[in-house]
Amino acid sequence: MTSDPRLQAKRPVSASLAGPYGHPFHPILVTVPIGAWVISLVFDIASHVVHEPGFLTQASEWLIAVGVLGALLAATVGFLDLFAIPAGTPAFRTALVHMTLNLLVTAAYVANFLWRHGDYTSGDSVGAGQLALSALSVAVLGVSGFLGGKLAYRYGVRVADENTQAEGYTPAHRSGARPAG
Numbered sequence: 424m425t426s427d428p429r430l431q432a433k434r435p436v437s438a439s440l441a442g443p444y445g446h447p448f449h450p451i452l453v454t455v456p457i458g459a460w461v462i463s464l465v466f467d468i469a470s471h472v473v474h475e476p477g478f479l480t481q482a483s484e485w486l487i488a489v490g491v492l493g494a495l496l497a498a499t500v501g502f503l504d505l506f507a508i509p510a511g512t513p514a515f516r517t518a519l520v521h522m523t524l525n526l527l528v529t530a531a532y533v534a535n536f537l538w539r540h541g542d543y544t545s546g547d548s549v550g551a552g553q554l555a556l557s558a559l560s561v562a563v564l565g566v567s568g569f570l571g572g573k574l575a576y577r578y579g580v581r582v583a584d585e586n587t588q589a590e591g592y593t594p595a596h597r598s599g600a601r602p603a604g
Contacts, residue, residue: 455493470548477546524567
């Protein structure tokens, strides 16, 4: 790798697995668990509002499962991004906290899935404990997302360097050719 740790953190360990330079796969993949878990929380809350909540309880359980599978895939790619960050740096420490929080949230959702597995057959709303665990998990996920944003937007992990970014701000020539993109 390069001797400049800022440039090292921008290059993927494996472009075919982690995404090419300037276009990492991890931020794309995290949308699956985030969306699934937030909607499962909405369904959990809604199960306490509707007359026959069984369908919401069942849907919430399966959204939790989809989120866990998506989180495992996102974590696999996220590990590759972590390996590009030089150890001992603030970016690396932030990445370790980000990873730890995400693994804790994923474990909490595995526990939540197992806790409620099959409960929807009764047609009841989600239990208060399960709802509380989902709400706490989404809150911790929000903190972890903030740290992920800090990694990308403040520390520039896996973000193209300024010279590459400048290509997007260079006016196109009027020679009749249209700029790509």
